[in-house]
Amino acid sequence: MPTQIPLRTGHLRVGGGDELYYEVAGNPEGAAVLWLHGGPGGGAGAGHRRRIDPTRQLSVTFDQRGCGRSRPLVTERLDRLDENTTPAQIDDIEALRRHLGIDRWMVTGASWGTTLALAYAQAHPERVTGLGLFAVTTTSTAEVEWITESIGRVFPEEWEAFAGAVERAPGERVVDAYARALRDADVEVRRRAAAAWGRWEDTHVSLGPGWQPDPRWHTPPTRDVLATLVTHYWSHSGFGGDDILGRMERLDGIPGVLVHGRRDISGPAVTAWELHRAWPGSELTILDEGHGGPGSVAALKRAIAEIAS
Known part of the structure; x- marks a missing residue:
């Protein structure tokens, strides 16, 4: 059966x-x-x-x-x-x-x-x-721009912290800065970037009914894999x-x-x-x-x- x-x-x-x-x-x-x-x-x-x-x-x-x-x-x-x-x-x-x-x-x-x-x-x-x-x-590209930049108008405090958590070159998009940080040779740079990215992910989905924080963004091995792949794909518009x-x-x-x-x-x-x-x-x-x-x-x-x- x-x-x-x-x-x-x-x-x-x-x-x-x-x-x-x-x-x-x-x-x-x-x-x-x-x-x-x-x-x-x-x-x-x-x-x-x-x-x-x-x-x-x-x-x-x-x-x-x-x-x-x-x-x-x-x-x-x-x-x-x-x-x-x-x-x-x-x-x-x-x-x-x-x-x-x-x-x-x-x-x-x-x-x-x-x-x-x-x-x-x-x-x-x-x-x-x-x-x-x-x-x-x-x-x-438009969807990625919205979810990483423009939606900051809805969550201004959280977005400011998110955008400031990684070093950005002049004119560099936030998503590109994170994608770069998450393949940095320094493991601590990668970990800090992954943690900040996870906090932002939890923020922008938080308005749905019954929302709860996603445990994947609080479990370092899984979080680091997710953040690395998400930023890699989003930086290249999928x-x-x-x-x-x-x-x-x-x-x-x-x-x-x-x-x-x-x-x-x-x-x-x-x-x-x-x-x-x-x-x-x-x-x-x-x-x-x-x-x-x-x-x-x-x-x-x-x-x-x-x-x-």
Whole structure:
């Protein structure tokens, strides 16, 4: 009888020598559903297995390169950080699909995971049966500018502390200064930058109902991995985030569900709205939540039930 206990786990070696940790659960003969975690660097947990019907669907999760149970952690090989890009991760996803013998799958994700899901689907639409996304972002330059600079108008005290916690060259963007500090040769410079970045992350998502501090930003090994990868990707606008909206025609014929919180001030709903308008096959739901929440998870679960049948 299919269950939500992993049927299979392992490490898959991909480009550059990285090894991705993955888990597979559910019905081996069922419709495959891939989960892409947020961050970048957040790692995957057991939550996605609870969103599928294990008698009808197959859940696939993995820790993206450089984080979680994948090897090596980005903080262990800062010399290879420039190899960690969105195109490389798209190649990783394809390598995992082939390794598992899956022809097509539904792709789901949250936050950064939505950026990666959209980029993957646009690169390989023939492999995607549908998309289920919440806390939607494309990691565009405009979105990064908002979340690291302009949103300081809402949190002026916290932003001043955040912007002043790292040394900046004249005219340097805050995100670029943090990305530089988090690959500094001095471990103490990196740790201070990671801690300050974590305080800011907790601040800009704090207006959502029921918000609690994210323990990942208070656990140094995980915090340091997260801060390093987030600033690396944001400093480069997600390695293609500015192109996603203009390529939505590549998703013609692919159904999708976009779910976003009205109170998600760190990622305003306009991104989900613009994607929806450019993607006729999509449904948009805006909830009274922040950056994700129980309503978003429930909506994703319904989308999986409808699309991955």
